[in-house]
Amino acid sequence: MMEAGQREALERLKESRIEGAIIIGGNGSQAGAYALSRAGLPVIGVASTIDNDLPGSDITIGVDTALNIALEAIDRLKVTASSHHRGLLVEVMGRNSGYLALMAGLAGGAEAIVIPEREITPEAIADIMRSAYDRGKKHALIVVAEGAANNAERLAPYFTDKSRLGFELRATILGHVQRGGAPTAFDRLLATRLGVGAIEAFVRGERGVLVGWIDGRVKTAPLSDVVRQLKLLDLSVLDMAEMLSK
Amino acid sequence: MMEAGQREALERLKESRIEGAIIIGGNGSQAGAYALSRAGLPVIGVASTIDNDLPGSDITIGVDTALNIALEAIDRLKVTASSHHRGLLVEVMGRNSGYLALMAGLAGGAEAIVIPEREITPEAIADIMRSAYDRGKKHALIVVAEGAANNAERLAPYFTDKSRLGFELRATILGHVQRGGAPTAFDRLLATRLGVGAIEAFVRGERGVLVGWIDGRVKTAPLSDVVRQLKLLDLSVLDMAEMLSK
């Protein structure tokens, strides 16, 4: 049974004489794309979200730009990190996904990475920072996903009382800054290829599919599969990051 | 009467056979420089703080770099601003000084600037944003100094309840990111000139002075004056920013 909203959307598209749609976006947009497709509209989806949590594409449009903005912030923080009882925290975007935090933390050499997929306690974070300084590190940098239980807002009260964990935390919250900026070469090339791929899929007669980037190639996957699957974060990357930070 | 800390500092310097010092920093550092100078150490101060609130220098080392980092964040936020009931907020550094917030807001075309030197209420901020959208603006951007009574932390509760002020706020808190980054040309040239100026002042026999940049030239001012004065923000610049945002 079709929902009222979808029925209205279809009618509006017909009135505007729009006979098909290429829908660029993440999980929410592609769920909508699938609904319109089932309602009879010729639809092609293009994989685009900075969270990189959309099944059907190894990497999605926007991730590389957001990642480089986060990394730039981390690089700048490292310049100022010096006090032995101070931790620097960067909160990056990601309501349900720790992908950006994980990759920014790995690329930026963070001492701790806090993501929804594997939470750690404030006490454990303080331990990691203490141990980083003990091993001669010049900074103690934590990257946190906004969607982590212990995000910047929730970690603040633990660290306000310096005597408690022995550490003062200075937070940077990037917020929507990560969505702006000039797109990187990778993102422009990915968008170009997926865009061309969407047109080619249309011409080939494919409908109700997502155009994504799989194993270094443009590939299409049925939207019916995409909306039913869940793309999980590869936590072995977190293991690697933790190993390298030691 | 000399304080114990200063006496100890002097003794340590003597032990290390340090016979003079060039002290680079803001109000706190220059107060220390003045104390050491009064205690007999040959001292020259160099004006450096990102807050630009040090008397004896029109502009201080670090301001230009911090300002450009804030502006870059503002530029990126503007790309993503689109929803008519959303405000974007950037909190920049400045515990007691609104200089960075004011200049970043003016250069970035902010709709509202909130600084310790002239506070405004959350209701007034919501009015400004509403009126910006009414006049056809594509974004409603607020720049806030961390030291303002209504900084990011304190504004959040007002805007969480969207029904109250009719606006949702998305915050970016830059924090120490503004202290890092490659220094701009302006800051390197200023540091070069003040550094050369400090050496030249030493050679000329000047002691207990601050080397600063006044009216486009290197000038020295007695530290005794510097520590007794207060550098006030030129609020006519805020008037100009408000006029231009309309």
Place this chain on the structure above:
Amino acid sequence: MMEAGQREALERLKESRIEGAIIIGGNGSQAGAYALSRAGLPVIGVASTIDNDLPGSDITIGVDTALNIALEAIDRLKVTASSHHRGLLVEVMGRNSGYLALMAGLAGGAEAIVIPEREITPEAIADIMRSAYDRGKKHALIVVAEGAANNAERLAPYFTDKSRLGFELRATILGHVQRGGAPTAFDRLLATRLGVGAIEAFVRGERGVLVGWIDGRVKTAPLSDVVRQLKLLDLSVLDMAEMLSK
């Protein structure tokens, strides 16, 4: 038969009690790595060159950073492009490989791309620029690989006489600027993964192999294969760029 240089290299390594090597570099370095490997030294290669012309890795360390620097230059040039009888040219690195020029040109929306793998005449370049303006484009931008027969130096004389081709050319030659700069997130993550991959390959007992990135995964290939193959540029990408520039 071993060359004198390799024998000397081996002896020096022995004297320094170096019992193995991880060699990071492109075709030249990996040829050396292969020679040392055949001479008995345990060797692992890691794929790194900004030219992206090394067999055994889809993409190599350094490419993404160099590409983004070229793209940034292209973006800046587009801001200044305005005159209808002026062409802007950017020469990017690549002595034998047009990869950087091709990808920078595609990502940056160049009107013409000149690479060693498919040369075009100055007359054809002028035609493309003329036609771009005729179609209402605001700029005529050419990206040239330094190794192209018609690189910046050789194109200059054709365009100096404006009456001849009807176009004035303003050239930017990036040169070694592309080798510097803070590495991008992609390059740091690739370097991290290939580095970890090299250690793991060593531990597994692999010798004389190149660690590269194939189909989105770390893979090893025998150096004997790598040095005998040639990695050709995918010229269908150039076709795509030409189609998109119209």
Place this chain on the structure above:
Amino acid sequence: MMEAGQREALERLKESRIEGAIIIGGNGSQAGAYALSRAGLPVIGVASTIDNDLPGSDITIGVDTALNIALEAIDRLKVTASSHHRGLLVEVMGRNSGYLALMAGLAGGAEAIVIPEREITPEAIADIMRSAYDRGKKHALIVVAEGAANNAERLAPYFTDKSRLGFELRATILGHVQRGGAPTAFDRLLATRLGVGAIEAFVRGERGVLVGWIDGRVKTAPLSDVVRQLKLLDLSVLDMAEMLSK
């Protein structure tokens, strides 16, 4: 006597019912502004040129942005500089003025600065580079103004024959890249202030003047003076740069 071009310009402005003009530009534009002013059009000039060679303003709109782009290139080159018999050269804009080259060279710590206002021979440049390496420097970097007699094009043949001067030169020619890019905070604030200053001057009834930045303040100067004066480069800055590079 009025020139035909000016008469035509005035007539066109009248036809379009344009009763006055604010003319933003450098020496050429302000000469035109002066001519229009003498012909009876109410005119205000605003000081803008990346060459910083316009009398009536200590610094002009565009200089700071161009300078930071040049400095970024220098920073990137320094990362790659390593070979002891290699010199890296950056050619920056400036047909008649060495201002950008001088300031970029000073801020970037160049070993040699070549400008039209004080030329040096290729042999002297090679000597400076040799001596830099002898003193333990890690790079030999030269900044050249495009308008210098020994610019990138003319220096190339001297250094091609490595045996002659003992040095290989790798050149980066920035070209119009320096005119693009997001304007820096300084440039936006300067443009804002001079723009507001131009309106205020108009309202005050001033005509035929240039609005510039003198001693840290907006000031106006008669265009009749501006077009008759010559703004000379302060060569003591070059002396300072040379002293600091040793």
